[in-house]
Amino acid sequence: xxLSVFAYGFMxxxxxxxxxxxxIIPCIGIVMILKRLSMIGDALAHTSLxxxxxxxxxxxxxxxxxxxATVTAALGIEAIRKKIPRYAELAIAVIMSxxxxxxxxxxxxxxxxxxxxxxxxxSIVAVNDFELLLVVLVSAAVxxxxxxxxxxxxxxxxxxxxxxxxxxxxxxxxxxxTLMTAVTVSVAARTVxxxxxxxxxxxxxxxxxxxxxxxxxxxxxxxxxxLVFTIAGLLIAxxxxxxxxGTIVLTGVITLLLLFAGRHLATRLRRAKKPHTA
Amino acid sequence: xxxxxxxRAENVSFSYxxxxxxxxxxFSVAPGDFTAVIGANGTGKSTLIKLLLGQLSPTxxxxxxxxxxxxxxxxxxxxxxxxxxxxxxxxxxxxxxAEIVQTGLYPSLGLFRFxxxxxxxKVLEALDRVGLRPMAGRLVGQLSGGxxxxxxxxxxxxxxxxxxxxxxxxxxxxxxxxxxxxxxxxDLNRDTGLTILMVTHDVARVEPxxxxxxxxxxxxxxxxxxxxxxxxxxxxxxxxxxxxxxxxEPAEVS
Numbered sequence: 001x002x003l004s005v006f007a008y009g010f011m012x013x014x015x016x017x018x019x020x021x022x023x024i025i026p027c028i029g030i031v032m033i034l035k036r037l038s039m040i041g042d043a044l045a046h047t048s049l050x051x052x053x054x055x056x057x058x059x060x061x062x063x064x065x066x067x068x069a070t071v072t073a074a075l076g077i078e079a080i081r082k083k084i085p086r087y088a089e090l091a092i093a094v095i096m097s098x099x100x101x102x103x104x105x106x107x108x109x110x111x112x113x114x115x116x117x118x119x120x121x122x123s124i125v126a127v128n129d130f131e132l133l134l135v136v137l138v139s140a141a142v143x144x145x146x147x148x149x150x151x152x153x154x155x156x157x158x159x160x161x162x163x164x165x166x167x168x169x170x171x172x173x174x175x176x177x178t179l180m181t182a183v184t185v186s187v188a189a190r191t192v193x194x195x196x197x198x199x200x201x202x203x204x205x206x207x208x209x210x211x212x213x214x215x216x217x218x219x220x221x222x223x224x225x226x227l228v229f230t231i232a233g234l235l236i237a238x239x240x241x242x243x244x245x246g247t248i249v250l251t252g253v254i255t256l257l258l259l260f261a262g263r264h265l266a267t268r269l270r271r272a273k274k275p276h277t278a
Numbered sequence: 279x280x281x282x283x284x285x286r287a288e289n290v291s292f293s294y295x296x297x298x299x300x301x302x303x304x305f306s307v308a309p310g311d312f313t314a315v316i317g318a319n320g321t322g323k324s325t326l327i328k329l330l331l332g333q334l335s336p337t338x339x340x341x342x343x344x345x346x347x348x349x350x351x352x353x354x355x356x357x358x359x360x361x362x363x364x365x366x367x368x369x370x371x372x373x374x375x376a377e378i379v380q381t382g383l384y385p386s387l388g389l390f391r392f393x394x395x396x397x398x399x400k401v402l403e404a405l406d407r408v409g410l411r412p413m414a415g416r417l418v419g420q421l422s423g424g425x426x427x428x429x430x431x432x433x434x435x436x437x438x439x440x441x442x443x444x445x446x447x448x449x450x451x452x453x454x455x456x457x458x459x460x461x462x463x464x465d466l467n468r469d470t471g472l473t474i475l476m477v478t479h480d481v482a483r484v485e486p487x488x489x490x491x492x493x494x495x496x497x498x499x500x501x502x503x504x505x506x507x508x509x510x511x512x513x514x515x516x517x518x519x520x521x522x523x524x525x526x527e528p529a530e531v532s
Contacts, residue, residue: 034371148390155381159367165331165359166384166437213417215373 005238013132014124014244017191018230020139021184021200026208026222027146028184029201031177033209034157040077041198043092044185047073047099049194051186052119053106062119063134066186066194073099074178122193122245124234131190138187142180149173154215193245203252204229210259225255282345284309284441284473285330290339292322292329299325302339303499305492307441312467312474316481317494323477324362326494327445330475331359344440355385358434362445365426368418375421375429376401376414382436404436405429408462424455431462442466444476453483460484 005011032038051069055062073095080091110116118126127135146153152173155163164170188197204226205218212218233248240247286306292299299322307313317323328334330341332348341348344356368378379401383393393401405411408428413421418429427447434442444463448456464487466472478484481491491502 151381151384151387151392152389154373154377155384158371158373158378158381159361159364161333161361162359162364162381163384165354165357166381167354167388168384169389209372212372213374214415215371215377218372 005235010125010127011234011238013127014234015231017124017127017132017135018234018244018248019227020135021188021191022204022226022230023223024139024142024146024184025188025197025200026204026226027142027219028177028181029205030208030219030222031153031157032181032201033205035160037088037092038202039089039092039096039198040074040181041185041201043077043096043099044070044073044182045189045194045197046096046103048186048189049103049116049119050099050106052189052194053103053110053116056110056112056115057106061130062115063131063186063190066119066189067183069099070182070186071179074182075175078174078178119189120193120195121243122189122191122196124191124244127191131187135187135191138183142184145176145180149176153177191245192248196245196249199249199252200226203249203256207252207256207259210256210263225252229255283307283342284311284344285475286342287330288340288342290329290336290341292325292334293337294325298337298497300494300497300499303494304339305499305501307473307475307490309440309473310467310471311489312464312487313476313490313492314481314484314488315475315477315492315494315499316479321494322497323494324445327359327443327477330443331357355437356440358382358437358439358442360430360434360442360444360447362449364430365418365423366450368426368429370419373418374415375405375410375418375432378418378429379404379432379436382433385437400436401432404432407435407466408432422455423451424459427451427455427459428462431459435466439472441473441475444474444478446477446479448478448480448483456480457483460487463487 006015029038029041032040048066048070051065051067052062053065054069055065076098077091077095080094081088084090107113107116152163152168155166155168156170156173156177160170185197185201188200192200205222207225208218208220208222212221229248229252233251234244236242236251237244237247283306288304289302290304291301303326315323315326325334329336330343330348332351343351344353371378376398380393380397382404383397383400387393387397402411402414405414408431410421410425410428410432413425413429418426421429431447442463447459447463451459460483463474463476463484467474467487476484481488485491492499493502
């Protein structure tokens with residue numbers, strides 16, 4: 001009965017796409033968060049809408065438009081960060097404003113508003129063959145790159161200056177990471193939605209950080225949480241007739257709140273158990 | 279033939295926004311030296327380190343590392359650098375002591391290579407050297423300030439550097455911990471011949487272990503005679519170490 005959900009081809013695709021994205025999004029998210037740049041996902045996701053609108057106006061695949069827009073935006077953020085390193089977060093705000101402005105103006109020229117709106121909150125159950133192939137290729141590339149550059153990304157996230165002194169090609173690795181982020185955000189924008197993808201970058205990692213006892217464990221836990229949120233979110237959405245993207249994110253938020261509460265309770269219990277010395 | 283100086287600065291000047299920070303500074307550090315650079319806040323001690331490490335370029339003058347001009351120097355694995363407040367960076371980072379120390383292996387590994395069993399053994403040995411082997415699996419943020427600083431030292435040691443440059447390593451740690459940190463550095467210097475250059479305000483505590491003390495003041499650098507340093511520090515730290523050098527007022531010792 002529960003498995004009836006898998007009888008439909010579109011749901012099989014949704015699960016496949018969701019699981020692949022759940023594997024790669026936390027890999028990007030953890031480095032982003034530890035570099036204190038968690039808002040980059042938001043900026044890129046909003047900018048991707050400008051690319052989506054361009055694709056819809058000029059009649060080419062909107063995901064390719066989103067990729068071009070996010071890569072340009074990500075490179076723009078890196079360029080501005082270098083110009084004003086003390087106010088690095090300003091770069092994100094500038095690019096996000098530009099992206100939102102462009103998306104708002106360009107969306108006025110899109111004839112099929114429903115198609116544009118589907119990118120705001122995603123349509124994971126309406127993924128076509130080309131998009132599925134794109135998700136598979138992007139996921140394989142991002143996962144492989146993350147594994148190959150594991151220790152470099154760790155060191156850069158920990159201390160960029162120390163990484164540079166240790167001989168890590170910081171500029172090149174940052175450029176590759178920027179590309180990874182941009183392509184991940186653009187394919188995820190189509191499926192979970194541009195307005196939701198930044199939450200997916202942050203929430204599973206935030207949960208992983210609550211329980212991780214090492215960096216490696218935190219990465220694995222974050223991926224585990226993302227997988228659970230995706231699968232649970234899709235199942236709940238299917239049976240309750242809800243929007244999948246939003247349900248996935250809300251499942252994550254509720255779990256995070258429960259983890260916060262659990263930790264708070266555990267701390268209070270530990271304190272209560274300690275004998276009073278005063 | 280005598281081994282070349284590990285580090286030599288010749289007539290190095292540096293200006294920041296056309297404002298001279300120091301002018302024609304010259305000094306050298308020989309193999310096996312334990313050297314301190316002292317000076318008041320804002321005299322350019324950290325700037326000097328950035329120049330030595332190539333993070334800044336001198337306005338004029340030359341810097342030599344292991345007998346090579348700095349601009350041509352490429353073997354940075356021979357130099358271990360501990361930045362000021364480095365331990366604070368690790369405070370909120372979700373990594374174990376062993377994971378942090380392992381990053382010190384990067385120069386010998388390079389891209390796409392992972393530390394195998396031998397690398398992991400080296401990490402444990404480095405943690406052992408600083409007395410933290412039992413803490414290898416603990417999150418760095420859960421360790422005390424002194425233990426975190428030892429993890430940072432182990433991170434440098436695992437790369438087997440020949441020169442260690444430390445910028446205010448006792449910042450943020452208590453007096454007792456600072457003393458044991460200096461004793462550990464002295465052991466490393468004596469047992470392994472590791473050359474150490476340390477920027478510090480804490481010359482009173484580290485003095486017993488030093489070969490040379492340089493003082494940056496008013497844009498120039500002078501070497502303090504050790505005998506004079508000892509004598510003045512012995513006077514219960516009431517007087518400036520060198521009457522010519524206002525930066526040498528001893529740190530308060532409780």
